[in-house]
Amino acid sequence: MNDWKERIKERFKANCRFDFPAKDITTYRIGGPVDALVYPENREDMKWLVKFVSAGKMPFFVLGSGSNVLVGDKGIRGVVALTGKMDQLEVSGSAVKAMSGAKWDKLVQVSAENGLTGLEKTSGIPGSVGGSVVMNAGAFGQETFDRLVSFEALDEKGNLLVLKKTDVKYSYRKVEGIRGLIIISAAFEFEKGDKSAVLAARKEALKKRMETQPLDSASAGSVFKRPQGDYASRLIDACGLKGLTIGGAQVSAKHAGFIINLGNASASDIYKLIRKVKTEVKIKTGVELELEQILVGDF
Numbered sequence: 222m223n224d225w226k227e228r229i230k231e232r233f234k235a236n237c238r239f240d241f242p243a244k245d246i247t248t249y250r251i252g253g254p255v256d257a258l259v260y261p262e263n264r265e266d267m268k269w270l271v272k273f274v275s276a277g278k279m280p281f282f283v284l285g286s287g288s289n290v291l292v293g294d295k296g297i298r299g300v301v302a303l304t305g306k307m308d309q310l311e312v313s314g315s316a317v318k319a320m321s322g323a324k325w326d327k328l329v330q331v332s333a334e335n336g337l338t339g340l341e342k343t344s345g346i347p348g349s350v351g352g353s354v355v356m357n358a359g360a361f362g363q364e365t366f367d368r369l370v371s372f373e374a375l376d377e378k379g380n381l382l383v384l385k386k387t388d389v390k391y392s393y394r395k396v397e398g399i400r401g402l403i404i405i406s407a408a409f410e411f412e413k414g415d416k417s418a419v420l421a422a423r424k425e426a427l428k429k430r431m432e433t434q435p436l437d438s439a440s441a442g443s444v445f446k447r448p449q450g451d452y453a454s455r456l457i458d459a460c461g462l463k464g465l466t467i468g469g470a471q472v473s474a475k476h477a478g479f480i481i482n483l484g485n486a487s488a489s490d491i492y493k494l495i496r497k498v499k500t501e502v503k504i505k506t507g508v509e510l511e512l513e514q515i516l517v518g519d520f
């Protein structure tokens with residue numbers, strides 16, 4: 222084992238894996254080996270890791286639930302930190318504070334159960350809090366930054382920063398100026414609502430998801446961002462691309478905005494299909510679709 226892997230093993234013991242298949246940590250169920258996968262349990266673990274990779278000038282990537290990434294068939298070089306063990310969440314009045322690895326839907330569920338309104342329509346987004354902050358994830362007219370107040374993050378040298386929502390520029394599925402930062406925790410402020418109405422809205426959002434999304438297949442949600450004044454899924458459907466298949470990758474027949482892994486898709490199959498859809502939509506409608514999913518590794 223390389224010296225650097227030995228040092229990680231020594232520090233993280235059971236909380237690390239080597240040459241671990243990315244397909245086991247992504248919702249696409251795709252991706253080659255990760256050189257070193259580490260599960261930090263707290264700020265100190267993450268800080269140590271950031272300083273370690275920074276000192277060694279090693280490639281470093283953070284993953285939450287892996288629900289918005291396509292990892293290449295050759296995998297990821299260097300170190301990947303998976304935040305899932307940093308998952309504490311606390312409610313205090315109308316405020317909710319969550320560590321970055323907490324499940325987004327847990328945050329929404331707990332706030333709804335406390336009669337807190339503002340994010341219930343985002344129920345069912347299968348990401349982490351950190352991933353949802355980075356992506357400004359949202360659904361049915363509500364998004365992460367609606368209720369975000371501030372977040373803690375580490376910079377590339379391992380310094381802890383506290384950023385207010387107003388310190389960054391955000392828009393639809395886009396947050397600028399946070400590249401290279403590792404989100405540690407996020408604080409949210411809700412409005413007090415009627416508990417049964419909030420829970421009913423949550424139920425409705427989950428039902429809509431079940432009805433419209435191919436939740437029984439592996440995917441990473443919407444492939445493309447919503448173009449101005451339209452929907453990627455509508456354009457893809459109008460171009461007759463529903464069901465289009467390359468290798469094990471298929472444009473979902475249920476929701477044309479999703480590409481699903483039929484079971485044996487490679488990252489290269491998905492990527493080829495993404496390019497094909499993009500090209501066809503551009504030729505037939507003139508619209509340039511922008512990728513929402515994040516490509517990690519070689520493509």
Ligand SMILES: Cc1cc2nc3c(=O)[nH]c(=O)nc-3n(C[C@H](O)[C@H](O)[C@H](O)COP(=O)(O)OP(=O)(O)OC[C@H]3O[C@@H](n4cnc5c(N)ncnc54)[C@H](O)[C@@H]3O)c2cc1C
Pocket residue numbers: 248282283284285286287288289290304321322325345346347348349350351352353354355356357358359360402403404405434436440441442443515
């Ligand atoms: C079935 C399905 C439905 C979906 N529906 C929606 C939807 O309705 N709306 C929506 O917006 N999205 C949706 N998504 C996409 C996805 O769930 C969201 O984008 C989610 O917020 C991503 O979170 P994650 O933890 O999985 O991020 P990951 O996929 O793990 O990572 C995404 C990006 O965030 C970065 N990141 C993750 N955690 C951190 C951290 N702690 N610090 C710094 N960077 C970090 C990663 O480096 C990467 O660049 C869906 C996905 C699926 C599979």
